[in-house]
Every structure is written in structure tokens, then in C-alpha cells.
Amino acid sequence: MASEKNNVTLEKIVSLCKRRGFVFPTADMYGGLNGVYDFGPLGYAMKQNIKKMWTKQLSLVDHDIVMIDGAILGHHAMWSASGHVDSFSDPMVDCLICKKRYRADEINLEKACVHCGNHSWTEARQFKLMFETQIGAMSDAASTGYLRPETAQSIFVNFKNVLGSSRVKIPFGIGQIGKAFRNEITPKQFLFRMREFEQMELEFFCKPEESDSFFDFWKSERYLFYKQLGLDMERIRFRDHAENELAHYSKKCTDVEYEFPFGWKELEGIAHRGSFDLQQHIDHAKKDLSVFEEATRQSYVPHVVETSVGVDRLFLTLLFDAYREDTVDGESRTLLRLHPAIAPVQAAVLPLVKKLDTEAHKIIKHLKKHGYAVQYDASGSIGKRYRRQDEIGTPVCFTVDFETAEDGKVTARNRDTLEQVRIPIDELDHYLQVLMAA
Ligand code: GAP
Numbered sequence: 001m002a003s004e005k006n007n008v009t010l011e012k013i014v015s016l017c018k019r020r021g022f023v024f025p026t027a028d029m030y031g032g033l034n035g036v037y038d039f040g041p042l043g044y045a046m047k048q049n050i051k052k053m054w055t056k057q058l059s060l061v062d063h064d065i066v067m068i069d070g071a072i073l074g075h076h077a078m079w080s081a082s083g084h085v086d087s088f089s090d091p092m093v094d095c096l097i098c099k100k101r102y103r104a105d106e107i108n109l110e111k112a113c114v115h116c117g118n119h120s121w122t123e124a125r126q127f128k129l130m131f132e133t134q135i136g137a138m139s140d141a142a143s144t145g146y147l148r149p150e151t152a153q154s155i156f157v158n159f160k161n162v163l164g165s166s167r168v169k170i171p172f173g174i175g176q177i178g179k180a181f182r183n184e185i186t187p188k189q190f191l192f193r194m195r196e197f198e199q200m201e202l203e204f205f206c207k208p209e210e211s212d213s214f215f216d217f218w219k220s221e222r223y224l225f226y227k228q229l230g231l232d233m234e235r236i237r238f239r240d241h242a243e244n245e246l247a248h249y250s251k252k253c254t255d256v257e258y259e260f261p262f263g264w265k266e267l268e269g270i271a272h273r274g275s276f277d278l279q280q281h282i283d284h285a286k287k288d289l290s291v292f293e294e295a296t297r298q299s300y301v302p303h304v305v306e307t308s309v310g311v312d313r314l315f316l317t318l319l320f321d322a323y324r325e326d327t328v329d330g331e332s333r334t335l336l337r338l339h340p341a342i343a344p345v346q347a348a349v350l351p352l353v354k355k356l357d358t359e360a361h362k363i364i365k366h367l368k369k370h371g372y373a374v375q376y377d378a379s380g381s382i383g384k385r386y387r388r389q390d391e392i393g394t395p396v397c398f399t400v401d402f403e404t405a406e407d408g409k410v411t412a413r414n415r416d417t418l419e420q421v422r423i424p425i426d427e428l429d430h431y432l433q434v435l436m437a438a
Pocket of ligand 1: 267
């Protein structure tokens with residue numbers, strides 16, 4: 001085993017993603033769409049695993065958490081009440097010479113345009129980030145709707161529906177995983193800032209007087225989540241927002257930040273939203289969203305602690321964090337040291353020679369029956385096959401050799417330690433279980 005380096009760059013991740021079928025630019029053959037991507041077979045599998053881990057962690061807390069799947073197309077009135085119709089926008093400026101567009105809060109307007117070197121800007125103006133559409137076939141009767149820019153609002157408007165139908169009591173949470181859309185002025189850094197992306201959001205409803213302690217509770221839960229994912233915790237920090245940084249609806253906010261090659265950036269937001277969202281819908285829809293407490297015989301509008309992370313942004317973070325280059329037996333290799341429960345393929349089965357195919361397929365069938373994502377690879381030298389698997393993060397390869405038929409064992413080769421051990425075939429399931437739970 002030789003030295004290991006994390007020489008990761010955005011370009012290397014983009015290229016690996018395309019080469020190995022994690023992520024493709026959407027409609028690639030037509031030139032793509034800026035800020036929109038398609039996930040290939042490995043990307044799909046890895047995303048599913050991320051979502052599974054997120055949901056699993058929520059299911060383990062000592063409070064009720066239920067999930068919903070709200071609509072993507074949103075009611076005009078709902079997005080007005082939330083404040084998005086009027087104020088979900090970013091300041092935009094254009095270079096008057098080359099016409100390149102920037103977010104005004106991301107550049108120094110005292111300086112020249114980095115694209116053309118001239119110094120001539122338009123006035124900053126607000127650019128609306130929601131995608132607007134017409135709902136209904138008759139153009140005159142159609143109403144304006146929006147593609148949701150966050151999943152949170154469908155949780156707020158369903159708060160009473162869930163409370164009245166699900167036998168949950170305050171404090172409890174409603175979680176949601178789903179697509180969100182923002183017409184970002186400058187989509188950039190691959191999956192970091194996209195126009196179509198997925199969010200995993202939790203809105204946790206509690207009594208006002210308990211909201212501060214639940215805010216702290218969720219901060220520590222989220223810390224544990226990132227630790228369990230196997231991220232390098234030296235690259236994770238929790239940054240509390242200063243008073244002047246807080247959104248108008250937020251009482252407190254903490255960004256979970258990751259140190260990307262392009263700097264410390266937000267990965268997740270944890271916000272104490274008070275009763276703002278429910279109160280807005282109470283005021284606009286004229287519906288009662290308060291809850292009645294038997295013990296005190298009083299009604300109150302619950303407070304909300306939100307945790308919100310982008311699936312795609314976390315996907316990108318995990319790739320950056322897992323990427324390594326090293327040298328094994330004089331040959332260089334690229335590997336993704338992904339947590340085994342996140343890796344898109346959990347095990348590869350490699351027959352040493354074609355003749356051992358039947359045995360290899362029997363093992364694959366057995367492991368698939370137990371729910372593992374398994375890949376078969378019989379082409380090229382065993383070293384080449386190991387490297388192909390290392391590059392997509394497969395934590396273990398099982399090699400079927402001439403002794404397998406005699407001793408009922410395969411050689412398990414570990415991606416990270418390169419250790420090789422013989423394991424009985426009927427213990428492979430257990431072996432993988434232990435690996436995934438680590
Ligand atoms: N409901 C609160 C909310 O949506 P946000 O900070 O705008 O808050 C939450 O978004 C998370 O969603 C971010 O921390 C990020 O992980 C992800 N996210 C936001 N905009 C994104 C974009 N354009 N592309 C990819 N992920 C994005």
C-alpha cells in the first residue's frame with residue numbers, strides 16, 4: 001500500500017461522473033441545459049442510498065417523524081403567502097460590454113468584469129428565481145402556478161391534514177424528499193448550484209417554549225448524520241448566522257458548511273423559523289392552524305425547526321470527500337472511499353476465468369436476493385477489474401477462483417486496506433452487513 005493523496009478538483013469529479021455513469025449533462029446530444037443534469041445508473045443508485053440514510057436517521061430519533069410527497073406544481077396563493085412571489089429573488093447585474101450576467105452579491109462591482117476585463121455595469125435589479133407556468137388548457141382561464149423552489153411549503157400547508165389524520169402529536173416532524181426548481185442567475189460548480197435539484201427537508205413542529213432546545217437537538221442530530229456518512233469532520237463546520245444575516249422569518253440559523261475545493265460553502269441549513277410560515281398561511285388562507293393543548297386548555301401556533309439539505313449538493317460533497325489517488329504495486333489508481341452504505345455498488349463478483357462463470361452468477365443471485373447491489377465483471381486482468389471497481393467506490397470485490405468449488409470460499413479484497421481474506425460463500429451476506437453498518 002502506498003501514499004494516498006486527495007488531489008481532487010471539480011474537473012476530475014465531473015469527468016469521473018460522466019465516464020462512469022454517475023451524472024450526465026441533460027440532453028447532452030443537444031448541447032445540454034445550464035444547471036440541469038441527468039443521473040446515470042451509478043448516480044441513481046448512490047442518490048437512492050443517500051436518501052435511504054437520511055430517512056433512516058430520522059426514523060431513529062425519539063420523536064414521531066412522518067413523510068409526505070407533495071406536488072411540484074404550486075398554487076399561486078400558497079407561494080404568495082410564503083413570501084416567495086414577492087421576494088424570492090437575487091440581485092443581478094450585467095456587464096454592458098460582453099453582456100455576461102452575474103449575481104450582484106457575488107462580485108465586486110468596483111472591479112472589472114472577469115470575463116471581458118471591462119468595467120461597465122448595469123444597475124443591480126432583482127431577478128425572480130421561481131419558474132412560472134400557466135395551469136389549465138384555456139389561455140384566458142388558465143391560472144398562474146409555480147414549480148416549487150423548496151419542498152417546505154407543501155409541508156406547512158399540509159400541517160393540519162397530517163395532524164388530523166396520522167395520530168401524531170406535538171412535538172413531531174414532517175419530512176419530505178423531492179424536486180425543487182430555481183432559475184438561478186449563475187448555476188455553477190456542477191451539482192453545487194443547479195436549476196433543478198432535490199431537497200431533503202424536515203419541518204419539526206413544537207411548542208414555542210421548547211423550540212430553542214429542539215433547535216440545539218437538531219443541530220446535534222445533523223452533526224451525527226454527517227459523521228455517520230463517513231465525511232471528514234475536519235471539513236465540516238457549523239456556522240451560526242449573525243443577526244444581520246438572518247432571513248426575516250428566521251429567529252436563528254446555522255449553516256452546515258463543507259470545505260469544497262472552491263472554499264467553505266453551505267451544505268445544509270438549520271433554521272429556527274418560529275411560527276412565521278404557519279402564521280402566514282393562517283393569515284392568507286383564513287384557516288386555523290393552531291393546536292389545542294389539553295393540559296393548559298390553551299391554543300397556540302407551533303414553532304418550527306427546519307433542516308434542509310440538497311440531495312445533489314450532498315452527493316457532490318460525498319464525491320469530493322471520498323476521492324483519492326494512490327499507487328498500488330507501482331500502478332496509480334483512483335478510488336472513491338465512499339461509505340459502503342452509500343456506494344452505488346456494494347460488491348463486485350469477479351470470476352478469475354470465464355470457466356468459473358456459473359459459480360460467480362450463483363453468488364450474485366444469492367447476494368441480490370439479500371438486497372445488495374452487485375456487479376459482475378469478467379473482462380481484463382484481475383488488477384484492472386479491481387481498479388474499475390475502486391474508481392466507483394465498490395467497497396469489496398469477491399474473486400471466484402479454482403479453489404472455490406472445493407472449499408466453498410471466495411477471496412474478499414477490501415477497497416481501502418487492500419487486505420485479502422478467504423470467506424465462505426454462505427457468510428458473504430453477514431460480511432456485507434457488517435461492512436455496511438460500520
Ligand atoms: N426551505 C429552506 C430552503 O430551501 P435553502 O438554503 O434555500 O433553504 C436548502 O436551501 C438547501 O438546498 C441548501 O443548503 C442546499 O443544500 C440546497 N440547495 C439550495 N439551492 C440549491 C441549488 N440551486 N442547487 C443545488 N442545491 C441547492
